Amino acid sequence: MESDEDKEAQRPRIPLSQRPEWSDVTPLPQDDGPNPVVPIAYKPDFVETMDYFRAVYQADERSSRALSLTAEAIHFNAANYTVWHFRRLILEALDADLQVELGFIENIASGNSKNYQIWRWVAEKLGTDAASKELEFTKKILSIDAKHYHAWSHRQWVLLTLGGWKNELDYCWELLKDDIFNNSAWNQRYFVVTRSPLLGGLEAMRDSEVSYTVESILAHPENESPWRYLRGLYKGNTQSWVNDHQVFSVCLKVLNAKSNYVFALSMLLDLLCHGLQPSQEVRDAVEALEVSGTGQSDSDLGKTVCSILEQVDPIRANYWKWHKSKLPHAA
Amino acid sequence: MESEWEWEPMDEPPSPPSDSNSQTHVFDKDRHVTYLEMMYQLLPWPYQNQEINRLTLAYFVISGLDLLSALDCVDKEAVASWVLSLQAHPKDNAELNDGQFYGFQGSRTSQFPPESSGDLSHNSSHLASTYSALSILKIVGYNFSNIDSERILTSMRNLQQPDGSFMPLHTGAETDLRFTYCAAAICFMLEDWRGMDKEKAKEYILNCQCTYTYIQLMPCFQSYDGGFGIKPGSESHGGGIYCAVASLRLMGFIGVDLLSNSATPSIINVPLLLSWILQRQATDGGFQGRPNKDSDTCYAFWIGATLRILGGHKFIDEKALHGFLLTCQYEYGGFSKFPGEIADLYHSYYGITAFSLLGESGMNPLCVELGITDRAATGI
Numbered sequence: 001m002e003s004d005e006d007k008e009a010q011r012p013r014i015p016l017s018q019r020p021e022w023s024d025v026t027p028l029p030q031d032d033g034p035n036p037v038v039p040i041a042y043k044p045d046f047v048e049t050m051d052y053f054r055a056v057y058q059a060d061e062r063s064s065r066a067l068s069l070t071a072e073a074i075h076f077n078a079a080n081y082t083v084w085h086f087r088r089l090i091l092e093a094l095d096a097d098l099q100v101e102l103g104f105i106e107n108i109a110s111g112n113s114k115n116y117q118i119w120r121w122v123a124e125k126l127g128t129d130a131a132s133k134e135l136e137f138t139k140k141i142l143s144i145d146a147k148h149y150h151a152w153s154h155r156q157w158v159l160l161t162l163g164g165w166k167n168e169l170d171y172c173w174e175l176l177k178d179d180i181f182n183n184s185a186w187n188q189r190y191f192v193v194t195r196s197p198l199l200g201g202l203e204a205m206r207d208s209e210v211s212y213t214v215e216s217i218l219a220h221p222e223n224e225s226p227w228r229y230l231r232g233l234y235k236g237n238t239q240s241w242v243n244d245h246q247v248f249s250v251c252l253k254v255l256n257a258k259s260n261y262v263f264a265l266s267m268l269l270d271l272l273c274h275g276l277q278p279s280q281e282v283r284d285a286v287e288a289l290e291v292s293g294t295g296q297s298d299s300d301l302g303k304t305v306c307s308i309l310e311q312v313d314p315i316r317a318n319y320w321k322w323h324k325s326k327l328p329h330a331a
Numbered sequence: 332m333e334s335e336w337e338w339e340p341m342d343e344p345p346s347p348p349s350d351s352n353s354q355t356h357v358f359d360k361d362r363h364v365t366y367l368e369m370m371y372q373l374l375p376w377p378y379q380n381q382e383i384n385r386l387t388l389a390y391f392v393i394s395g396l397d398l399l400s401a402l403d404c405v406d407k408e409a410v411a412s413w414v415l416s417l418q419a420h421p422k423d424n425a426e427l428n429d430g431q432f433y434g435f436q437g438s439r440t441s442q443f444p445p446e447s448s449g450d451l452s453h454n455s456s457h458l459a460s461t462y463s464a465l466s467i468l469k470i471v472g473y474n475f476s477n478i479d480s481e482r483i484l485t486s487m488r489n490l491q492q493p494d495g496s497f498m499p500l501h502t503g504a505e506t507d508l509r510f511t512y513c514a515a516a517i518c519f520m521l522e523d524w525r526g527m528d529k530e531k532a533k534e535y536i537l538n539c540q541c542t543y544t545y546i547q548l549m550p551c552f553q554s555y556d557g558g559f560g561i562k563p564g565s566e567s568h569g570g571g572i573y574c575a576v577a578s579l580r581l582m583g584f585i586g587v588d589l590l591s592n593s594a595t596p597s598i599i600n601v602p603l604l605l606s607w608i609l610q611r612q613a614t615d616g617g618f619q620g621r622p623n624k625d626s627d628t629c630y631a632f633w634i635g636a637t638l639r640i641l642g643g644h645k646f647i648d649e650k651a652l653h654g655f656l657l658t659c660q661y662e663y664g665g666f667s668k669f670p671g672e673i674a675d676l677y678h679s680y681y682g683i684t685a686f687s688l689l690g691e692s693g694m695n696p697l698c699v700e701l702g703i704t705d706r707a708a709t710g711i
Contacts, residue, residue: 030439033416035409038389040374040382050382050440080383082440082455085502120505147624149568156564157505183622187566190555195564224610224622231603232555266606315616319609319646 013045016052021065027051028058046076057086062093071104078108088121098122102130106137120157131162139171146175147184156191165196180216186225190232202233209233214250222260227267242274248282255285262313265289265305269323272302302327358691359660363683364401366664367392370676371404378676385438386417390463391680397470397704398687398695407471414464414473417442419454421482432501433486434461434517458490458499458513465520470707475521484526487514491527495535507561511535512574515581516701529582536575537598557603567607569620569633575599576637577700588642601641608634609646615670616651617659628659628666628678631685636699639688649689656685 016022029051032039042050053073056066070087073080091101105119123130138155141148159165169192175185193205210233216226230250234241241247248271254264268286272278278301286301289308306324310317371392381388393410396402419433419442434456436442442455461483468475490498496506497514511532518526537553553559558567559575579585579599589601611618611634617626618634631652638644658670659682665674666682687697687704698708 032439033413035406035413037410037413038371038374038385038392040378040385041376042379042382043376046376046379054440077380077382077440079380080440081457081500081502081504082383085455121503147621149566153562153565156562160564181623183624184566187554187560191564228556228607228622235555270606315612315614315648315651316609316646318648319605319643322646 015045016048016069022052025052025055028054030054049073049076053083057082062090064094066090067094067096074108098125102126102133109137110141119154123158123162128162131158131164134158134162135164142175146179146182149184152184152188156188159191160195165192165198168192168196169199176216180220181223181225183225186229190229202235206233210244210246214246217250218253220260221254221257221264222262224263227263231267231270238274242271242276247271248276252282252285255282255289258289261289262309265309265312269302269305269309272305273327300327356657358657358686359664360399360691360693362662362664363679364396364399364664366661366674366679367395367399367401368404369664371396374676382440383437384460386414386435386460386463386467387437388676389414390466391676393467393470394703394707395680395683397707398683398697400693400695402470405471407473410471411468411473414467417460417464419456428485430489430501431486432456432458432490433482434458435464436460437463455500455502456486458487458497458510458517461487462513462516465517466701466703466707469520469701469703469710472707472710478521480521480523484518484521484523487517487526488528490514491531493531495528495531495533497527497532505562507565508536508559508571508574508578509561512578515578519581519701524582529584533579533582533584533598536579553599553604557600557605557607566621569611569618569630569637572604572608573633573637576604576640580640580700587640590642605641605643605646608638608641608643612647612652615655615658616648616653617655618652625669626655627668628656628685629668629681631656632681632688635685635688636697636702639699644688652685653689656682 016027027048030047049069049072053069056063056069067087067090070083070090073083074087077083090096091098101122105122109119123134135155135158138151138158141151142155145151159168169189172185172189172192175182176189179185189209193199193209194202199205210230213226213230213233216223217230220226230247231241234244234247248268251264251268251271254261255268265286268276268278268282283301286304286308290304303324306320306327309320310324313320370388374388378388389410393402393405396405414435417436417438419431419436421429421431421433431454433454436455437457437460465478468478489501490510491514492498492506494506495511496508497510498504498506499510499513514527515532518524536559553575554565554567556567559571560566560568561571561574565571576585576599580587584598589597590605610622611620611630613619613626615626617628618630619626620630620633635644635647635652638647655670656666659666659668659672659678661667661672661674661679663674665676665679667674668678683694684697684702687694688699695704695706697703698705701708
């Protein structure tokens with residue numbers, strides 16, 4: 001919902017000095033001092049707006065014209081927390097309609113504002129009623145940029161503070177359907193699975209999540225996100241991760257396909273380091289990948305895996321070399 | 332810290348039309364000095380929407396020049412005097428415990444004469460501005476015994492929340508790891524930890540021992556993938572991991588070169604973190620901030636500096652990174668976010684720090700935990 005201040009901001013700007021309703025106010029110029037460092041070449045309309053803002057702030061005038069003025073200042077500088085803070089004081093003093101305010105804030109936020117503080121204050125005041133509106137709004141931002149960090153952060157805050165978990169897992173599923181490489185969506189999925197009061201928690205969700213993740217890995221084994229997610233599903237329970245047939249099974253499948261197997265090798269290496277006893281099948285799969293000329297075939301599977309990784313993931317060759325040197329000697 | 336972070340300009344400054352191939356094969360030190368000197372004299376108008384963070388913009392310029400060993404154009408006394416003029420002062424000692432933070436304000440727009448009436452928050456001291464202010468004062472060699480640390484530190488405790496996190500302003504704002512980092516760096520530079528409860532701050536960063544029970548009762552900051560977001564639950568992010576690791580290091584909870592001392596147990600899961608960090612180097616040689624995102628100049632600092640703290644910087648492909656950074660080098664000086672684009676101050680600064688980390692000749696070494704030169708940090 002567009003506020004009056006919003007509509008005003010879209011008309012061609014009349015200088016404040018020419019507006020009769022401001023004729024009683026003397027603007028307060030910025031005192032930069034004798035040797036300002038990194039001065040900014042402000043435009044005249046910016047200067048004028050901030051000069052008038054300083055005047056009303058100094059006078060502590062909490063009126064509706066002051067409210068309009070803060071909207072103009074915010075349009076110039078959405079990150080100015082002093083202006084936002086004063087706006088909040090005015091809203092309280094005027095007992096303003098916070099639904100209208102939410103509309104104003106959403107408008108600013110769409111223009112890529114990063115100051116979410118007043119947004120939260122308004123949302124908190126409106127309570128759980130605001131939840132679905134906030135979720136709709138962040139969804140709008142995410143439909144333009146599905147990885148918008150602050151939008152995700154705000155969405156998580158809404159869920160934790162105001163609720164609205166019901167459709168969140170579905171929403172993650174939709175986003176991942178659009179782009180399985182969207183790491184933000186994977187992160188949100190983890191957030192929902194571990195924190196939603198409507199689901200059973202990580203342990204209860206693990207099996208179904210593992211199936212989903214394995215499917216995603218097999219579709220695009222070069223996608224880092226589901227590999228990390230898979231490991232994350234066993235957070236705090238490393239032994240389960242090592243012992244779960246589904247985990248080394250997906251590694252094996254990818255290795256056997258002989259394509260995009262860097263993450264599979266990396267996970268296998270981690271499993272070995274945490275005590276996985278490799279089957280002959282796994283050994284054979286690794287051996288089949290050995291690039292000729294990697295040197296002697298190591299009886300230690302871990303070292304072989306490192307050697308292969310040095311070749312197929314050369315940008316991290318130093319790391320794989322070091323990792324190999326740190327492996328305990330085979331018994 | 333990216334389009335997702337507060338400190339990045341939203342509009343690029345206008346530039347002259349490019350009529351030649353902007354790519355060069357060497358680090359163009361002189362042009363970067365010229366670029367920063369121009370910014371020191373006057374920031375173009377598109378930076379007006381960054382006005383509230385002017386101290387931070389000044390930090391980018393001055394620290395950048397210091398890294399380039401080109402501080403001679405800077406009038407150190409004038410700079411110190413301007414920075415100090417942004418310090419908030421209580422009217423009297425009684426005000427010291429009034430719940431406000433008495434640090435440094437980001438700019439003149441948030442600064443009003445102390446005799447102003449009305450809203451108490453005329454003092455808009457901000458943690459990030461205070462960090463920037465103290466960093467600049469270190470760089471220009473200001474005598475820190477002249478700073479009233481007591482006032483800054485005592486009042487800074489008003490910003491720390493029960494969960495250990497920090498708000499940036501006493502008027503209230505969202506808390507996140509960036510402000511934990513600022514608080515830690517401020518205490519470190521003032522050589523006095525009375526400004527924060529370190530244990531609680533550590534708790535916020537770690538929050539649990541990463542053991543999940545059936546129902547998650549406590550958030551764990553180190554994410555499921557080994558990284559850190561800027562808040563518990565947030566996506567792991569290059570800037571987040573820097574703030575987490577640098578804060579822990581500054582507070583003394585992790586030692587130097589963790590990787591070489593891998594036998595000692597650590598409060599963070601280092602192998603998982605290392606794996607996540609190193610995977611950030613993409614095929615184009617640059618660093619991405621998060622998985623499956625494009626490489627961006629600034630992460631050469633956030634990721635590179637974190638690796639330096641952990642002792643893992645030898646694992647990156649320096650040649651490939653060097654190559655990527657040069658594709659972001661702007662022909663008129665400075666660095667852009669992505670290859671072939673126009674430079675902005677934020678990415679220019681972090682591009683320059685990246686070259687210092689790479690050992691580019693003629694540059695001053697960087698103190699990675701504080702984000703200023705070693706020389707400035709140690710005062711030598």
